[in-house]
Amino acid sequence: MAASQMPPHLPGVLRSLEPTLNHFGYAAVVGLVFVEDFGVPVPGETVLILAAVYAGTGRFNAVVVGLLGLLGAVVGDNVEKATGFFARYGGGIIVIARFIVGLRQANGIIAGLSGLRWARFLTFNAIGGALWVAVWTSVGYFSGSNIDTIYSTISRYSTYVAVVVGVTLLAALGRHMARSRQTRAMT
Numbered sequence: 001m002a003a004s005q006m007p008p009h010l011p012g013v014l015r016s017l018e019p020t021l022n023h024f025g026y027a028a029v030v031g032l033v034f035v036e037d038f039g040v041p042v043p044g045e046t047v048l049i050l051a052a053v054y055a056g057t058g059r060f061n062a063v064v065v066g067l068l069g070l071l072g073a074v075v076g077d078n079v080e081k082a083t084g085f086f087a088r089y090g091g092g093i094i095v096i097a098r099f100i101v102g103l104r105q106a107n108g109i110i111a112g113l114s115g116l117r118w119a120r121f122l123t124f125n126a127i128g129g130a131l132w133v134a135v136w137t138s139v140g141y142f143s144g145s146n147i148d149t150i151y152s153t154i155s156r157y158s159t160y161v162a163v164v165v166g167v168t169l170l171a172a173l174g175r176h177m178a179r180s181r182q183t184r185a186m187t
Contacts (some may be wrong), residue, residue, distance in 0.1 A: 005023060010050060016045060017050055026051070026060070029093040031066040037076025037104065045104075045136060046054040052137040054146020066137040073098070073129035090116050093123035094148070097133035 010018050020028045036044030038081060048069045055062035097107040111121045116117045143150050 010053070010064065011148050012155065014046075014050060014147075014151065017047055021050060021054060026064060026068050029065055030072040033069050033072030034076040037073050037108070044076075048133065049140040052140020052142050054140075055137070056141040056147075061097050062137060062141045066133050067138060067140075069133040070126075071127050072124075073133060074126050077125045077129070078118075091124040093121065093126035094121065095131065098128040099135075104132075109142045119141065 009015050020032075024031070028047055032042050032047045033044040036042050048065070048078055051065045051069075052062060054060040055065050094107060094111065097104050107125070108121070111125075
């Protein structure tokens with residue numbers, strides 16, 4: 001894509017990370033993903049997505065963004081190898097935790113506390129990291145020069161999505177509470 005076709009700035013709140021990407025380039029991707037996965041609350045996932053958006057507009061290389069994101073994700077979680085629930089479902093949790101803010105950062109710590117062997121953690125962490133990086137790099141890359149339109153659409157409908165999610169969660173909670181009452185009444 002020609003420089004004249006690239007959006008001049010990222011839209012909305014995404015603009016605040018633009019100077020970081022412009023100044024540090026690929027180092028921002030690997031560095032912030034690494035630090036976030038080590039457990040520090042920084043915008044690693046957001047920078048990964050924005051770097052992929054940059055790749056979609058021709059400013060970065062999508063493969064390099066993906067590889068550096070994977071490197072930061074796996075190494076960050078392995079700095080601190082991170083009780084019964086995790087021991088039983090550890091592999092699945094490690095893969096799924098990639099997609100959950102907060103759990104992604106505590107993943108390695110919990111694995112270490114539960115006594116999960118490092119080789120097992122490394123295997124599942126690499127699988128989860130690869131999936132996480134692939135999803136967000138693809139989303140960002142294919143958003144590319146359409147990021148303004150996508151951001152505007154998401155902003156316009158975000159309230160409706162939040163209401164639907166809230167109602168769904170309340171319905172699930174209500175159902176759970178009703179079942180719990182029914183179980184207690186039967187005993």
